[in-house]
Each structure stands twice: as structure tokens, then as C-alpha cells.
Amino acid sequence: MILTREVAELKRPEDVVRVRQVARALALQAGFGLVDQTKIVTAVSELGRNALIHGGGGTATLEVIEEGIRRGLRIVFRDEGPGIADVERALQDGYTTSGGLGIGLGGARRLMNEFEISSSPGKGTTVTIARWK
Amino acid sequence: MSTKSILPELVRRFEAEILNDWMREQRAAITLRADLLTDAELARQSAEFFAAFQAGLQGQDLGEITGPAWGTARDLLKEIARLRSRQGFSLSETATFVFSLKQPLFALCQRELEREAVLLVGELWTISVIIDKLGLFTAESALAAREEIIGRQQAELLELSTPVVKLWDKVLALPLIGTLDSNRTQVVMESLLQAIVDTGSSVAIIDITGVPTVDTLVAQHLMKTVSAARLMGADCIISGIRPAIAQSMVHLGVSFTEIVTKATLADALRHAFARTGVSVSRQAAG
Ligand SMILES: Nc1ncnc2c1ncn2[C@@H]1O[C@H](COP(=O)(O)OP(=O)(O)OP(=O)(O)O)[C@@H](O)[C@H]1O
Ligand SMILES: [Mg+2]
Numbered sequence: 001m002i003l004t005r006e007v008a009e010l011k012r013p014e015d016v017v018r019v020r021q022v023a024r025a026l027a028l029q030a031g032f033g034l035v036d037q038t039k040i041v042t043a044v045s046e047l048g049r050n051a052l053i054h055g056g057g058g059t060a061t062l063e064v065i066e067e068g069i070r071r072g073l074r075i076v077f078r079d080e081g082p083g084i085a086d087v088e089r090a091l092q093d094g095y096t097t098s099g100g101l102g103i104g105l106g107g108a109r110r111l112m113n114e115f116e117i118s119s120s121p122g123k124g125t126t127v128t129i130a131r132w133k
Numbered sequence: 134m135s136t137k138s139i140l141p142e143l144v145r146r147f148e149a150e151i152l153n154d155w156m157r158e159q160r161a162a163i164t165l166r167a168d169l170l171t172d173a174e175l176a177r178q179s180a181e182f183f184a185a186f187q188a189g190l191q192g193q194d195l196g197e198i199t200g201p202a203w204g205t206a207r208d209l210l211k212e213i214a215r216l217r218s219r220q221g222f223s224l225s226e227t228a229t230f231v232f233s234l235k236q237p238l239f240a241l242c243q244r245e246l247e248r249e250a251v252l253l254v255g256e257l258w259t260i261s262v263i264i265d266k267l268g269l270f271t272a273e274s275a276l277a278a279r280e281e282i283i284g285r286q287q288a289e290l291l292e293l294s295t296p297v298v299k300l301w302d303k304v305l306a307l308p309l310i311g312t313l314d315s316n317r318t319q320v321v322m323e324s325l326l327q328a329i330v331d332t333g334s335s336v337a338i339i340d341i342t343g344v345p346t347v348d349t350l351v352a353q354h355l356m357k358t359v360s361a362a363r364l365m366g367a368d369c370i371i372s373g374i375r376p377a378i379a380q381s382m383v384h385l386g387v388s389f390t391e392i393v394t395k396a397t398l399a400d401a402l403r404h405a406f407a408r409t410g411v412s413v414s415r416q417a418a419g
Contacts (some may be wrong), residue, residue, distance in 0.1 A: 035376070035380050038381045042347070100349060101353055101387065103387060
């Protein structure tokens with residue numbers, strides 16, 4: 001069940017800041033403690049910036065969800081950019097095409113409980129992450 | 134549109150009358166800021182734009198305001214939007230300049246085409262389309278102008294607020310507060326490097342207590358700054374990594390290897406004193 005949903009655009013650098021703020025507010029609302037909030041916000045920052053920089057902009061959909069007795073936060077990042085040809089490789093630490101650290105994607109996976117990525121070259125990339133309390 | 138619009142012809146014939154009525158509309162509009170704009174200035178802007186408006190009507194496709202015929206009109210609107218934004222007009226106040234031209238044109242068509250309902254509807258439609266597009270263009274220009282103003286002010290603020298402080302002889306501190314992934318990071322880091330040169334400091338403490346998120350971009354900025362400082366002969370200490378941030382950094386996979394990190398600014402200062410050979414002792418109470 002979805003308790004709250006927020007959709008945010010990712011078009012400019014400031015939008016990444018805003019999505020982080022929304023994520024922080026929803027994590028608080030879902031009852032996450034400070035450490036989990038920080039992990040979620042950090043993952044959101046990475047994937048939000050990836051969608052903006054590598055994906056040429058997109059959206060983030062953030063949802064506070066409830067499944068039985070557990071509560072969590074799910075975030076879907078969508079862009080219609082160039083896509084990722086080799087996802088496994090992109091997930092490896094240190095792999096970057098833009099002079100970054102090449103850690104964001106793999107790091108976001110480690111920071112969350114659930115991580116799913118689907119990408120097709122030329123069509124875009126969708127990354128779904130979730131963390132449960 | 135099948136029949137050719139007679140709008141250009143009508144506007145030319147009643148030019149003086151329309152301009153007059155339009156000026157009256159503008160003066161009557163509650164949104165005209167008489168405190169910000171003199172009547173002479175308004176008359177000049179109106180006359181200039183009205184001439185450009187007529188030139189626009191000579192184009193091939195009347196409603197296509199992005200075409201070459203409307204070039205002068207667009208330039209004027211941009212200029213007016215820029216001026217008014219600087220003067221503090223709101224977006225709707227600025228756009229009213231164009232929208233208020235609709236009424237006089239409508240009134241004219243209704244009067245001149247009284248007996249030709251079909252023609253009249255077509256012309257009213259054309260006027261609507263043109264004025265609405267020009268009005269939106271004006272509002273967009275005003276918005277862009279305003280963003281430019283804000284951007285410039287932000288840049289000026291950045292220049293003003295260089296937060297590097299000299300704590301001690303050869304010891305600098307840079308307390309970072311707020312979001313780090315903007316232009317700000319670049320400016321702040323450069324100001325630290327400059328201050329190192331200017332003061333000949335050998336230790337710089339970068340305190341990130343006030344930074345809410347450390348992600349790969351922030352980490353990379355910090356590491357680059359530390360490397361650059363090292364090249365200039367100064368060692369950096371990063372202080373104020375809060376527990377929640379430390380845990381996130383571990384999972385993310387970034388670590389400040391080869392960089393001295395301390396829990397608090399005080400710890401960092403103690404380390405800096407040791408490095409620069411300063412000893413601090415408490416006086417015995419007497
Ligand atoms: N949404 C996306 N669209 C297209 N390519 C992407 C997307 N996200 C990631 N990539 C590709 O995967 C690579 C690895 O991403 P990752 O986030 O791990 O590193 P990075 O963004 O290059 O650097 P950083 O460590 O600062 O995040 C990127 O360099 C890019 O080539
Ligand atoms: Mg990245």
C-alpha cells in the first residue's frame with residue numbers, strides 16, 4: 001500500500017538538492033532513524049545525479065509504502081537518456097565514463113535493501129531502490 | 134485560415150486610435166506601477182512596440198510569432214521584460230503590457246466587422262492567438278531576466294562570503310555549511326587554496342559538521358582540494374564527520390584514505406598545534 005507519493009523533476013543541479021530534501025522528509029515520516037535517513041538520502045543523491053548527468057534529466061518518484069506490518073521507502077528514478085550498455089560493469093566500483101569516482105551506482109545498491117536497474121541503450125534507464133524499517 | 138486576415142489592414146488604418154486606446158488601457162490597469170515607470174517612458178515603449186507589432190502583422194503566418202517578421206517585436210519585448218524585472222515589476226505586471234493590447238483590437242474589430250460575423254470570429258481568434266503568444270513570450274522573458282538577476286546576486290554573495298578563517302599562525306579553518314554540490318563548492322575551495330598561499334599556512338582544517346550529505350561528488354571535491362593544498366605545502370585535516378554520515382560513507386564506499394580526519398574541530402586544532410609545534414598549557418590556578 002502506498003501511503004505517500006511525491007514526484008520530483010530532475011532537470012537542473014538544484015533539483016538534486018530538492019529531491020534529497022523530499023527523501024529526507026519522507027524517510028522521517030516513515031519513521032527511519034538518523035542513520036537510515038542519511039543512507040537513503042545519500043543513495044538518492046547518487047541516483048538523482050546519475051539521472052541528471054548521465055541520463056540527461058528525468059524524474060524521481062518517492063513513495064512511503066506499507067506491506068503487512070513493515071514500512072519502507074521506495075524511490076524510482078527514470079530517465080530517457082542513452083541508457084547503460086553493460087550494467088554489470090557500470091555497477092563495478094571505479095567504473096566511470098565521466099571522471100567521477102565511479103562509485104555512485106554500486107554504492108547506492110549497498111546503501112539500500114532493494115536495488116533494481118533496467119536499462120536499454122538508446123531508451124533510458126530506470127533504477128528502483130527501497131529500504132525497509 | 135482560408136480567408137486572408139484583414140487585421141494588418143485594419144490596424145494600419147486605425148493606427149493612432151488603437152495606440153491611444155491601448156495607452157489608456159495600460160494607464161487604467163491597476164497593475165501599472167506609476168511609481169516605477171514614467172508616462173513618457175511608457176509612451177515611448179508603447180509606440181516602439183506598436184510599430185514592431187505592425188511589422189509582425191506583415192509576415193506570412195500571422196500567428197507564428199517565432200518567425201522573422203516578429204523579430205523586432207520579440208527583441209523589444211525581451212528588452213522591456215528585462216527592464217521591468219530589474220525595476221521590480223511582477224511577472225503579471227510585465228505581461229500586462231502586451232495583454233492590454235487585446236481589448237482595443239477586439240473593440241475595433243467588433244465595430245468595423247459588425248455585419249460580418251464569420252469574418253469577425255476569425256479575426257478575434259487571430260488576435261487572441263497572437264496576443265496570447267506575445268504575452269507568454271513576455272512573461273517567459275521576464276522570468277529568464279529574473280533568474281539571471283538572482284544568479285548574479287548569488288555569485289556576488291559567493292564572493293562576499295569567503296568563510297576561510299585564520300585560527301592561528303599557519304593554521305586555517307574552513308567551516309563548510311550547507312549543500313556542497315553547487316558552484317559554491319568550487320568558489321569556497323578556491324578561496325581556501327588562495328588563503329593558504331596568502332597566509333603561508335601549513336595546516337588547513339576543513340570542518341564539515343554543517344554538511345548534511347557526503348556523497349561521491351562532495352567526497353571528490355574534498356579529495357581534490359586536499360591534494361591541491363598538499364601541492365602548495367599545506368596539510369588538510371577534515372573534521373566534523375558525524376556518525377550517521379560516517380556510516381553512509383562506509384556503505385557508499387568512499388573513504389578519505391591518507392587524509393587525517395578528526396571527530397571535532399577542537400581535536401583537529403589540537404592536531405594542528407602538534408604539527409606546527411605550538412604547545413598549549415593551562416595556567417595553574419592562583
Ligand atoms: N542514468 C544513467 N544513464 C546512463 N548512464 C549511466 C546512468 N547511471 C550511470 N551510468 C553510467 O554508469 C557509470 C557508473 O555510474 P556511477 O554512478 O557508479 O559513477 P559516476 O557517476 O561516473 O561517478 P560517481 O562516483 O561520482 O557517481 C557512469 O559513469 C555512466 O557511464
Ligand atoms: Mg554517479
